[in-house]
Amino acid sequence: xxxxxxxxxxxxxxxxxxxxxxxxxxxxxxxxxxxxxxxxxxxxxxxxxxxxxxxxxxxxxxxxxxxxxxxxxxxxxxxxxxxxxxxxxxxxxxxxxxxxxxxxxxxxxxxxxxxxxxxxxxxxxxxxxxxxxxxxxxxxxxxxxxxxxxxxxxxxxxxxxxxxxxxxxxxxxxxxxxxxxxxxxxxxxxxxxxxxxxxxxxxxxxxxxxxxxxxxxxxxxxxxxxxxxxxxxxxxxxxxxxxxxxxxxxxxxxxxxxxxxxxxxxxxxxxxxxxxxxxxxxxxxxxxxxxxxxxxxxxxxxxxxxxxxxxxxxxxxxxxxxxxx
Numbered sequence: 561x562x563x564x565x566x567x568x569x570x571x572x573x574x575x576x577x578x579x580x581x582x583x584x585x586x587x588x589x590x591x592x593x594x595x596x597x598x599x600x601x602x603x604x605x606x607x608x609x610x611x612x613x614x615x616x617x618x619x620x621x622x623x624x625x626x627x628x629x630x631x632x633x634x635x636x637x638x639x640x641x642x643x644x645x646x647x648x649x650x651x652x653x654x655x656x657x658x659x660x661x662x663x664x665x666x667x668x669x670x671x672x673x674x675x676x677x678x679x680x681x682x683x684x685x686x687x688x689x690x691x692x693x694x695x696x697x698x699x700x701x702x703x704x705x706x707x708x709x710x711x712x713x714x715x716x717x718x719x720x721x722x723x724x725x726x727x728x729x730x731x732x733x734x735x736x737x738x739x740x741x742x743x744x745x746x747x748x749x750x751x752x753x754x755x756x757x758x759x760x761x762x763x764x765x766x767x768x769x770x771x772x773x774x775x776x777x778x779x780x781x782x783x784x785x786x787x788x789x790x791x792x793x794x795x796x797x798x799x800x801x802x803x804x805x806x807x808x809x810x811x812x813x814x815x816x817x818x819x820x821x822x823x824x825x826x827x828x829x830x831x832x833x834x835x836x837x838x839x840x841x842x843x844x845x846x847x848x849x850x851x852x853x854x855x856x857x858x859x860x861x862x863x864x865x866x867x868x869x870x871x872x873x874x875x876x877x878x879x880x881x882x883x884x885x
Contacts, residue, residue, distance in 0.1 A: 564656065566682050573663035579643050579676025590678040592642060598698040600642070603633040606692035609651070613752075614732075615688070619658045620665025621752040622691065627669045629775065630695035631756035632827040636773040638705040638765045639697030640758065641675035647692035649685035673758055700765070708789050709770035710832035714858040716793060717841060719757050719829040719850050721803040722778050724750035726823020727816055731809070739812060743805035754827035760852075763844035764831060771831035777822040780880040781830060782865050786858070793865035795856035797821070797875065821867065822877055832858055 564572065575584050581591040594600050607626050609615045627644060634641055646666075650659075670676055675695065699705075710716075728747030731739065757773075764771055774781050778800065782793060802810070802820065810816045829852075833841045838854055845852035856865075867875045 569659065569682060573659055574646070574677060574680075577663065577667050577670055577677040579678060582643075582676070582678045585677070585679060590643070592678065592696060594642075594698055597701050599701050599704065601634060601637050601639040601697040601699050601704060602694065603630055603637075604692065604694040605629050605633065606647075606690055608690050609688035617752060618665075619661035620668070623662045623665035624669050624753050626691040626693050627666060627675070627695070628754040628756050629827060630693045631669075631673055631675065631758060632754060632773040632775070634695055634697035635756050635758045635761055635764075636705065636771045636829050637697070637699060638703060638761055638768075638771070639699040640761060641673050642696045642698055643676050643678040644670070644696065645678055645694040646680035647690070648680065648682045649690040649692075650682070651685050651687065651689050654689070673756065703765060705764060705768055705771040705831075707770060707772045707785055708787075710785065710789070710791060710858045711769065711834075712791060712858055712860045713835060714769055714832040715835055715838045715854050716782070716795065716856045716858060717831050717833055717838065717852045717854050718774065718778070718801065719760055719845065719852045720755070720826075721801050721806060722774065722826050722828060723806045723820025723823065724803050725754070725825035725827075726751075726777070726819050727806055727809045728752075729823065729825065730816065730819055736812065740808060743808045746803065746805040747809065751825060754825070756827060757829050757850050759848045760829055760845055760850045763841055763848055764829065766844065767833050767837040767841035768831040769834060771829055774826040774828045774830050775824055777824040777880065778826070778830065779822045779865070779867060779877055780824075783880060785830065785832075786865060790860065790862060791858050792861035792863050793856055793858050795865060795867045797867050798870050799853060799855045801851075801853040801855075818875070818877055822880055
């Protein structure tokens, strides 16, 4: 049976996800007016089959990841979503069943976070599928949270749990028959379905001085946060929050701790908070339903951040972060 053309696909699967200013995706561009006293914040990330997800992952899960990783960037900037653009490059073997499930997953995330589709492009990839999202958010004028704005003496905090997604990927690549299935399912779910911490935005705006999301691993992303600033950090690894499932995985293989700290795909928020605001930040995070933990401090210095084990010894990592190149 012949597949629908581009315009029919857009009308069938994506126009229902569109928001104000998108003209039902019938035009070449959308209009977006920021609210009074707000700045627009724009971020873009792409995910590629075989690189960021497995080609046989459920299409709805792929959509959750594609939009979720961009919403995570908005949260880290203290922004709330206004809409997104979608670039969808499909391989030759795409099916309408796949596209329907993808659009359903995309719509679920879009509606949950008040982030409608504003436009984009659908093309043939000639290779693996590529899904590119440009997310647009709003933040009070001049109040965007920058990555490299920490100061010596600030405390470092992180939301949620670190390492679940990386351990889920590791278990998918090398199954551990002796590992508790319920714990495995939790870790695999965290790999498939990032949870953008948008409910943490008010607490970040009130208390954080600098923030970024943890996408490439806590060790590597903290290094990026401080690179070239004349600052370093001391991290108490025992204070890094781990889920019960991650703790169980590490108990079976202590080498997995390094995977948890460097593997990435956490999409938690790493932030620097002035010392006198830490207690209030942690309380506000708890009240928002996204518990956070204090894990270390920012210090003057040019060396790489130190991750100290329970004995106070600096940990060495064969690889500090995920890298494409």
